[in-house]
Every structure is written in C-alpha cells, then in structure tokens.
Amino acid sequence: MSKSEKYAIGVDLGGTYIKFGIVTENGKIVRKSFVDTKAEGGPDVVIKQMKKGLKELLDPDKIKIEGIGIGSPGIVSKKKGTVENPPNLPGWGKVQLGHLIEKTFKLPTFVENDANAAAIGELIFGAGKNYKSFVMITLGTGVGGGIILNKKLFRGDFGAAGEIGHITIDINGPKCGCGSYGCIEAYAGNSYLIQNTKEGLKNHQDSKIVELISDDFNALTPKVISTAAELGDPFANEVIKNLGRNIGFALASVSNLLDVSTFIIGGGVAGFGKLLLDNIEMSLKQRVLKSLVPRCKVLPAKLKNEAGIKGASSLVFYSI
Amino acid sequence: MSKSEKYAIGVDLGGTYIKFGIVTENGKIVRKSFVDTKAEGGPDVVIKQMKKGLKELLDPDKIKIEGIGIGSPGIVSKKKGTVENPPNLPGWGKVQLGHLIEKTFKLPTFVENDANAAAIGELIFGAGKNYKSFVMITLGTGVGGGIILNKKLFRGDFGAAGEIGHITIDINGPKCGCGSYGCIEAYAGNSYLIQNTKEGLKNHQDSKIVELISDDFNALTPKVISTAAELGDPFANEVIKNLGRNIGFALASVSNLLDVSTFIIGGGVAGFGKLLLDNIEMSLKQRVLKSLVPRCKVLPAKLKNEAGIKGASSLVFYSI
Numbered sequence: 001m002s003k004s005e006k007y008a009i010g011v012d013l014g015g016t017y018i019k020f021g022i023v024t025e026n027g028k029i030v031r032k033s034f035v036d037t038k039a040e041g042g043p044d045v046v047i048k049q050m051k052k053g054l055k056e057l058l059d060p061d062k063i064k065i066e067g068i069g070i071g072s073p074g075i076v077s078k079k080k081g082t083v084e085n086p087p088n089l090p091g092w093g094k095v096q097l098g099h100l101i102e103k104t105f106k107l108p109t110f111v112e113n114d115a116n117a118a119a120i121g122e123l124i125f126g127a128g129k130n131y132k133s134f135v136m137i138t139l140g141t142g143v144g145g146g147i148i149l150n151k152k153l154f155r156g157d158f159g160a161a162g163e164i165g166h167i168t169i170d171i172n173g174p175k176c177g178c179g180s181y182g183c184i185e186a187y188a189g190n191s192y193l194i195q196n197t198k199e200g201l202k203n204h205q206d207s208k209i210v211e212l213i214s215d216d217f218n219a220l221t222p223k224v225i226s227t228a229a230e231l232g233d234p235f236a237n238e239v240i241k242n243l244g245r246n247i248g249f250a251l252a253s254v255s256n257l258l259d260v261s262t263f264i265i266g267g268g269v270a271g272f273g274k275l276l277l278d279n280i281e282m283s284l285k286q287r288v289l290k291s292l293v294p295r296c297k298v299l300p301a302k303l304k305n306e307a308g309i310k311g312a313s314s315l316v317f318y319s320i
Numbered sequence: 321m322s323k324s325e326k327y328a329i330g331v332d333l334g335g336t337y338i339k340f341g342i343v344t345e346n347g348k349i350v351r352k353s354f355v356d357t358k359a360e361g362g363p364d365v366v367i368k369q370m371k372k373g374l375k376e377l378l379d380p381d382k383i384k385i386e387g388i389g390i391g392s393p394g395i396v397s398k399k400k401g402t403v404e405n406p407p408n409l410p411g412w413g414k415v416q417l418g419h420l421i422e423k424t425f426k427l428p429t430f431v432e433n434d435a436n437a438a439a440i441g442e443l444i445f446g447a448g449k450n451y452k453s454f455v456m457i458t459l460g461t462g463v464g465g466g467i468i469l470n471k472k473l474f475r476g477d478f479g480a481a482g483e484i485g486h487i488t489i490d491i492n493g494p495k496c497g498c499g500s501y502g503c504i505e506a507y508a509g510n511s512y513l514i515q516n517t518k519e520g521l522k523n524h525q526d527s528k529i530v531e532l533i534s535d536d537f538n539a540l541t542p543k544v545i546s547t548a549a550e551l552g553d554p555f556a557n558e559v560i561k562n563l564g565r566n567i568g569f570a571l572a573s574v575s576n577l578l579d580v581s582t583f584i585i586g587g588g589v590a591g592f593g594k595l596l597l598d599n600i601e602m603s604l605k606q607r608v609l610k611s612l613v614p615r616c617k618v619l620p621a622k623l624k625n626e627a628g629i630k631g632a633s634s635l636v637f638y639s640i
Contacts (some may be wrong), residue, residue: 017421075611085611133477139400147577149474157453157615166576166609169491171569180572180607182490195369249491252500253573256486257467287500289486291395291405293476 007063009107011050011070012114012308015039015088015141018050020057021306022065023313027125029306033057035078042091059103068101068106069315071117071308075160081111087142087177109314114138115162116153118127118266118301119146120320121311123153126302127264132301134262135254136301137164139269142177143185149260153320163215165189165248184250188243190269197239208233222269229275240272244279251280251298252287261292266301273300292299327383329427331370331390332628335359335408335461335576337368340377340587341626342385343633347445349626353377359601362411371424377423387428388421389635391437391628395480401431405421407462407497430635434458434628435482436473438586438621439466441631443473446622447584456580456621457484457567459589462497463505469580473640485509494614504570508563510589514540517559528553542589560592564599571600571618572607581612586621593620621625 005024012019015037035053038045058065074086081098102109105272112120122128128136132151138144145164147154165185166178173182174192178314183237186192193261198217201207208228213219228236251263264276281298288296303310314320324342332339335357342351355373358365378385394406401418422429432440438454442448448456452471458464465484467474474481485505486498493502494512506512518537521527528548533539548556571583583604585597601618608616623630634640 145577154469154578157581158579160609160611161577161579163576163579163609167573168607169488170568170605171489171566178609200578246491249488253487254577256483257465257481257577258474259478259481259483261477282562287491289480289483289498291480 006066006317007146008056008066008313009057009068010309010311010313011054012117012312013046013050013070013072014114014308015023015035015073018046018053019309020053021309022057022063025317027121027310027314029309031057032309035072043089043095046089047095047097047100050101054105065107065267066112067316068105068211069117070097070101071114071312072097072111072113073114074112076113076116077159078110078112078155083110083111083271083302106287108316112153112280112315113146113159113162114289115144116146116155117311117315118144118262118303118307119148119162119311120153120314120318121303121307122264122266122301123148123151123320124314124318125310127299128262133260133264134264135162135164135251135258135260135262136138136266137251139188139247139265139267141190143188144267145258147258149258150320164250164254167253169246169249169253172304183187184247188269190222193222193239193243193269197225200239204235207235209236224269226272229272237275238276241279243272244276245267245283248280248283249287251284255284255288255292255296259292261288261295262297262299264299264301266303266307326386328386328633329374329377329388330629330631330633331374331388332437332632333357333366333370333392333599334434334628335352335393337488338366338373340373341629342377342383343630345637347441347554347630347634349629351377352551352629357409359409363409363415365627366409367415367417369422370421371541373489374421374425382415385427387430387636388425389536389632390417390421390431391632392417392431393432393434395478396431396433396436397479398430398432398475401429402455403431414471427489428636431475432632433479433482434465435464436466436475437631437635438464438585438623438627439468439482439631440508440634440638441623441627442586442621443640444490444634444638445630446627448582448618453580454584455571455578455580456584456586457486457557457571458627459508459585459587461510463508464587467578467580469578471636471640484574489566489569489573502568504580507566508589510542513542513559513563513589517545520559524555527555529556542591545551546592549592557595560595561599563589564596565593565603568600568603568618569607571604575608575612575616579612581615582617584619584621586623586627
C-alpha cells in the first residue's frame with residue numbers, strides 16, 4: 001500500500017452477507033472480507049456483525065482510513081445516515097446505522113441506498129464515467145435503480161427516488177410484492193423470473209434446462225437459464241429475450257419521462273449478457289419517442305460484484 | 321397600468337390559436353388578444369401571424385415591455401430558442417423561433433415547451449407555489465407534462481423531459497400516435513377519450529350523453545361527458561372514473577421513479593373536476609409504494625386557460 005494513496009472502507013450490506021473492502025480513491029480494492037449478515041437476528045445482531053467485520057478488516061495493520069461508506073437496502077436518509085424498512089432485513093423499522101458505526105469507529109460514515117451506491121460506483125469508476133446522465137438498473141432479488149443527472153445522484157424529495165423496479169408495464173399484469181400489479185420487478189426480479197420459467201417449462205419439457213437441473217426444479221437459477229441459452233436451447237433463449245423486452249418497455253417510459261437515454265444494466269441477472277442487453281435496447285428503441293431513438297444506449301455495468309463495495313467507498317471521497 | 325410595475329408578454333402558441341397577454345411580474349394579465357395560428361401554412365405563415373399579433377398587442381400605447389416569453393409545442397432548446405417537430409404544427413422541422421421574434425421586436429425572447437411553461441406558471445403563480453417539487457400534467461389533445469424539482473424545471477439531457485403522456489400503462493394496450501402501445505395519452509388524450517367513449521356508447525344507448533348530443537356522435541366532446549356526469553349519468557361517471565384510474569396508475573410509476581408525490585392536473589379534460597381528481601388520487605395511492613402513500617397529493621391547476629400565457633410571461637422574469 002502506497003503512503004500517498006488515500007483509503008476508505010466500502011461496506012455492502014446484503015440480506016445474506018455483509019461485504020467489506022478497503023478501497024483506494026481510484027477504486028482499487030486492496031483488502032476484502034465478508035461476514036454473515038444474520039439478518040434474522042434483527043438490527044442489533046446485524047450491526048454487531050458489521051462492527052465485527054469492520055474490526056477484523058482494520059486490525060492487521062494500521063492503514064489510515066479516511067472514512068466508511070455503507071450501501072444499504074431500504075430508504076436511506078443520506079444526511080442523517082438512517083435506514084428505513086430495508087426489504088430482506090426483518091425488524092429494522094428505522095435504524096440510525098450511520099450514527100452507530102461512526103460512534104464506534106470514530107470515522108466519518110456515509111450511508112446510501114445500495115442501488116444508488118452501485119450507480120455512484122459506475123459513475124466514478126465504471127461504465128458511466130463518460131456520461132453526464134444515466135440510469136443504472138440492478139437486476140437481482142429485486143430490481144433496483146439509481147438515477148444520475150448531471151453527474152449527481154438524484155434522490156427525490158425524501159431519498160427514495162430510483163425505484164425503477166416499480167415502474168408498471170401492465171396495469172393488469174402479475175401481482176408484485178409491493179402490492180401493485182405489473183411492475184417490472186414482477187417480471188424481472190429473480191424469484192418471479194424463476195417462477196415464470198418453471199411455469200413455462202411445463203410446456204417445454206424438451207428444454208435443456210430440464211436436463212441441466214436433473215428434473216429438480218428447486219435447482220433452477222438464472223445461471224442455469226444462462227447456460228442453457230448458451231447451449232442453444234430455444235426456450236431458454238426465449239426466456240431471456242422476453243425478459244429483455246419487458247425491461248426495455250419499462251426503460252422507454254423512463255426515457256420519455258426524464259429525457260435520459262443511457263442505461264447501465266448490472267446485477268446477477270445481467271449475466272445473461274449480450275442477448276439480454278440487445279433485447280433491452282431493441283425494445284427500448286421500438287417504444288421510446290422517435291426523437292430519442294438515436295441517443296438510446298444500453299450498456300453492461302463494469303464493476304460486477306464489486307459495485308457495492310466500490311460505490312459505497314466512493315461516498316467518502318466524492319460528494320455525489 | 322402602474323409605472324412601477326414591470327410587464328412582459330406571454331405567448332401561448334397552439335395548433336388553432338396563438339394567444340397573447342401582457343402580464344405583470346406578479347402574474348396579472350393587463351391585456352389579452354389572440355390570432356389564428358394558420359398552422360396549415362407552415363412555419364413562415366405561423367411566425368407572420370405571431371408577429372402580427374405581437375404588433376397589435378404592443379401598438380395602442382407604449383408600455384415598457386421587459387421581454388417576450390413563448391410557450392410552444394415540441395422539443396424546445398431553451399438556450400437557443402429553437403423549436404423542433406411540434407406536433408400539430410406541420411412542416412416545422414427545426415425553427416429558430418426565439419431568434420426570429422427577438423430580431424423583429426428587439427426584446428429579450430425566451431422559448432419553452434408549452435407543458436413546461438404551464439408547470440412554471442403553476443410553480444410561480446398557481447397551485448405549485450407552496451411545493452418544492454411537483455409534476456404538472458396537462459390533459460388536452462395530448463397529455464403533456466412538466467417536472468419541477470427543487471423549484472426548478474427539470475429539462476433532461478436535451479430539453480425533452482416530462483413526456484408523461486408516453487408513460488406506458490399497458491404494453492399490450494391501444495396503439496398511441498407516438499408509435500408505442502398503451503401510453504397514457506392513448507387513454508387520456510382528447511381524441512382517444514372521445515373515440516373510446518363513442519365505442520362504449522354502443523352498449524349504453526340509454527346514456528344521457530346520447531340525448532345531449534342529439535344522436536350526433538360528432539358533437540361528442542369532453543364537455544358533454546362532463547355535463548352528463550353532473551346530471552348523474554352512470555356511464556359518463558364510469559368514463560371519468562376509468563380515466564382517473566388510468567392516469568393514477570401512470571402517476572404511480574412516476575412517483576416511484578422520482579420520489580415526487582405532488583401532482584397538479586390542468587388542461588381541458590381536468591374540467592371533469594373533483595370526480596376525476598379523486599379517482600386519480602385513489603388509484604395513485606393504491607398502486608404507489610407504501611412509503612409514499614401518506615405524501616401523495618393530486619391538486620387541480622389554478623391558472624386554467626391562462627396557464628400558457630402566464631407561464632410563458634414568467635420566463636422573462638424568473639430563471640427557472
């Protein structure tokens with residue numbers, strides 16, 4: 001580690017693991033670790049786990065750390081460092097996460113919504129570097145989003161902006177976990193995608209997917225669908241194409257509303273690769289206002305699994 | 321006219337009429353006029369009409385005018401004063417409207433998209449005065465929109481932001497004039513609304529609407545639907561309720577994306593009044609993310625027919 005370089009800690013608080021990284025100002029991770037979230041224990045246990053992980057990360061030698069950045073699910077008040085009702089973290093209500101970590105480690109601590117942190121990561125270190133404005137979509141358990149306007153994160157009235165997962169593409173569509181119907185998350189969120197694919201397989205028993213999971217439908221994951229598609233399975237290809245089409249339709253609404261035409265796609269399901277991205281771009285261009293078509297661009301995220309840690313660490317160095 | 325007050329001219333460029341007003345800094349219209357747009361003549365004729373109207377308005381006595389503000393359909397580059405592809409103004413392509421008017425009248429001239437100008441009008445003089453952020457929806461031939469964030473108009477990358485009419489509520493819905501399907505404009509735009517109501521009347525021959533139009537379906541207007549609803553006609557009521565529901569669904573997507581929860585409804589169809597607004601608010605609250613529900617508000621526009629003129633005039637005095 002160079003003496004002239006500056007370091008921050010990035011924390012990616014997930015439902016299963018809390019991931020940590022010591023990251024340079026330029027986005028290089030010099031040390032990484034993780035602990036179990038133990039989400040079922042409620043906020044006290046989770047925060048204990050986070051503190052334990054941070055201590056272990058800091059212990060080995062005394063690197064000067066400028067601050068801690070945390071990406072957390074839920075609605076985050078960046079100013080106060082509070083986290084509200086994070087999905088997948090039961091019992092949280094409203095927790096003063098930033099304050100609690102800052103008190104223990106005596107380091108400036110910044111908290112941001114995880115999808116927003118990923119967008120900031122892409123803006124500073126990744127695929128968004130050369131764009132003034134873009135929308136980042138994170139395809140995972142849910143469908144998250146972060147809106148960058150003029151190189152700044154757009155937070156909305158109360159820090160809840162960017163809920164792209166809850167753009168409706170069909171008011172009569174499938175019920176979404178949020179209570180509404182036909183949200184894009186109800187098509188593209190991991191569990192919905194798996195459920196829909198299982199349904200579809202009933203009429204496609206010859207699909208390579210069935211072979212890959214050895215008839216055990218509980219083994220069905222996005223990765224399996226991706227592998228089957230690469231093996232040329234027509235049904236798996238259709239699943240990915242349909243997913244791309246639906247996401248593209250949602251992005252057309254976003255583009256028409258915001259006059260923003262660059263979209264960056266990240267998260268696990270984005271591993272569907274070029275086939276997914278091409279179909280997103282195609283349906284976006286089919287549906288968006290004609291004047292926007294020439295500018296529309298769909299790009300893969302660059303930071304992959306490290307977006308959370310890098311984006312969170314950048315909260316310490318950059319005021320976005 | 322008081323000597324200490326400042327005056328600007330507001331111009332509302334519509335497909336049928338160009339409306340003019342001399343307006344004080346506080347939004348009081350002291351003189352009004354209008355000319356035919358003669359849109360079919362193309363941009364040269366329309367600009368000639370605008371100049372004629374402006375000359376007549378300025379002639380009677382020599383009031384000192386600070387500048388001219390123009391609200392125009394189409395995509396407007398505020399900086400350059402150019403107007404691009406305005407719907408309902410055939411043959412325009414790209415026209416340097418601001419420059420042409422400024423050259424003739426030697427007055428600072430500002431051009432803004434008409435829906436944006438209406439939103440600015442509501443922000444400064446109307447229903448949006450007490451809100452930091454809101455979205456204005458103008459229900460007319462099309463469904464226009466203007467987004468106010470932190471007391472500023474949000475323009476997007478190229479000045480085209482706010483196309484709320486082209487938020488899709490059903491990807492398999494009716495074809496919209498923009499080429500897409502299921503845009504809210506394809507339900508709530510005047511001609512679509514009239515067309516759908518005509519269709520519906522086939523099964524509701526007992527509706528008061530049929531009586532009011534004396535069986536002449538060409539006489540069907542939003543005003544007639546409104547009158548029938550006020551007379552207690554169940555079908556007319558259902559039309560307005562459905563319209564409100566669909567608009568509310570679109571606004572839920574907007575609210576989830578932007579974390580903006582105040583909506584101001586203007587334009588002719590907004591004359592459907594409380595029944596329309598209540599149904600917009602109800603369906604918005606049904607579909608929006610739970611955390612946003614308590615803040616959601618749907619308000620009627622205050623400036624009515626004068627929003628265009630007042631909003632345009634305010635471009636001269638206020639940098640929004």
